[in-house]
Amino acid sequence: MPRYWITLDKNIIWDYPKQFVDKKLKKDGIIKTYPYNTDISEISDLIEEYIQTDQEELFQKHFEKDLWGLANILKAADRRIGIRRLLLLGKKTKNRSALLVIEKRL
Numbered sequence: 001m002p003r004y005w006i007t008l009d010k011n012i013i014w015d016y017p018k019q020f021v022d023k024k025l026k027k028d029g030i031i032k033t034y035p036y037n038t039d040i041s042e043i044s045d046l047i048e049e050y051i052q053t054d055q056e057e058l059f060q061k062h063f064e065k066d067l068w069g070l071a072n073i074l075k076a077a078d079r080r081i082g083i084r085r086l087l088l089l090g091k092k093t094k095n096r097s098a099l100l101v102i103e104k105r106l
Contacts, residue, residue: 002040006073006097008104013097014073016043039067046070055080059089069095076101 006014017038046065053061059081063071075081075089076098083106090102 002038004040004043006077008097008100013100014068014070016040016068020068043068043070047074050074059085069097072098073101076105 002017004014004016005012020039042065046063046068047070049063049065050058050071058078059075072089072093072095076086076093081089086102086105090099090106093099
């Protein structure tokens with residue numbers, strides 16, 4: 001089954017699809033559609049876009065197709081982003097996983 005996850009200190013801090021299953025759907029509804037209808041290719045495209053973004057524009061760039069809160073986690077873990085910008089990211093994001101990464105880096 002297609003899956004993406006991010007770990008920090010051996011703990012999973014971001015997990016697709018587990019964290020993104022709509023609990024309002026009937027159980028058989030998600031079972032019938034997964035793994036055939038997933039966001040895996042969109043997440044892959046987002047990761048590629050992130051990697052291809054120049055360092056100079058990376059911090060300011062808003063990744064419009066990020067529906068999963070992934071970009072701020074990637075920014076928090078990216079060594080191209082220095083401590084000053086990391087502190088700014090920590091002030092502006094509410095993403096708990098990104099904040100965990102920032103805390104670990106500082």
